[in-house]
Amino acid sequence: MLDRRSFIGGVAALPFAPRVAHAFSMGDAELITISDGSIALPISLPKDKPGEELAALTSRFGISEGDAPARPLNVTLWRNGDRTVLVDAGSGTQFLPTAGELFENLDAAGVAPEDITDVVFTHGHPDHLWGILDDFDEIAFPNAALHMGQAELDYWMDPATVESLPENRQMFAVGATRRLEAMVDNLSTFNDGDEVVPGLTAVATPGHTPGHVSFLAEKGGTSAMILGDAVVNAHLNFARPGWLSGGDQNPELAAQTRVGLLAELAKTEMLAIGFHLPGNGIGRVETDQDGYMFVAEDA
Numbered sequence: 001m002l003d004r005r006s007f008i009g010g011v012a013a014l015p016f017a018p019r020v021a022h023a024f025s026m027g028d029a030e031l032i033t034i035s036d037g038s039i040a041l042p043i044s045l046p047k048d049k050p051g052e053e054l055a056a057l058t059s060r061f062g063i064s065e066g067d068a069p070a071r072p073l074n075v076t077l078w079r080n081g082d083r084t085v086l087v088d089a090g091s092g093t094q095f096l097p098t099a100g101e102l103f104e105n106l107d108a109a110g111v112a113p114e115d116i117t118d119v120v121f122t123h124g125h126p127d128h129l130w131g132i133l134d135d136f137d138e139i140a141f142p143n144a145a146l147h148m149g150q151a152e153l154d155y156w157m158d159p160a161t162v163e164s165l166p167e168n169r170q171m172f173a174v175g176a177t178r179r180l181e182a183m184v185d186n187l188s189t190f191n192d193g194d195e196v197v198p199g200l201t202a203v204a205t206p207g208h209t210p211g212h213v214s215f216l217a218e219k220g221g222t223s224a225m226i227l228g229d230a231v232v233n234a235h236l237n238f239a240r241p242g243w244l245s246g247g248d249q250n251p252e253l254a255a256q257t258r259v260g261l262l263a264e265l266a267k268t269e270m271l272a273i274g275f276h277l278p279g280n281g282i283g284r285v286e287t288d289q290d291g292y293m294f295v296a297e298d299a
């Protein structure tokens, strides 16, 4: 398990900008989250839940229907031996004015785009995929091997996907297909359970998107789960993981995935990193009343 000393050691290893990047040592590997900015994620409360229980939770967390609080965009960097791996590529400059800060924050952490040896994707949503192309439509990480789960790639390359999405999300599919086509020469696919790059194993966590994966990082007897968007918010997704959640494409399947995942993370006390979770996304899952809570590891 990671201790406080290795955490502090990791932060000290970053020359600049500890606010936008947090690091953990795992054996001789290092796991760092780097900010790509923020995104306003609308809150959509379940319609089918007991009013009293829901009211207690919304007041506890200070949330209400239709709010769209700014949430972090935490891209994970995995440094292990001669590999410098990005988990997701961020938003790039064509998605949101509040996003696209990954490159300057990588630079502040002493990492150039040319240094990235691999990019592994949790899923194909814009804030995870669109940063793979730069403003000239070139691959932003020129030396990187690119890796996406087979099921996720199939979904976004299927011409029927765009029509199956609500109108306000159809641009997600158009944008994903265009980028995946540009990536084809460097792209390979993986399946559930594959060790995609040394120390990172794919764990199928479907529902947020059909082929969504998380990555289990393991090195030096320590482990951490890079969740992607398998768990999106730090309130209802933890307190009631089985409740349906607004941003998931298949809400029932996503809820089923969260229930299993959070039980496992609470049991193992493994470090968890969430793309949109607070405290640079790094924390642990603890049981709390009838559900769980996210305990962020603040510096």
Ligand SMILES: [Zn+2]
Binding pocket: 123, 125, 208, 229
């Ligand atoms: Zn997503």
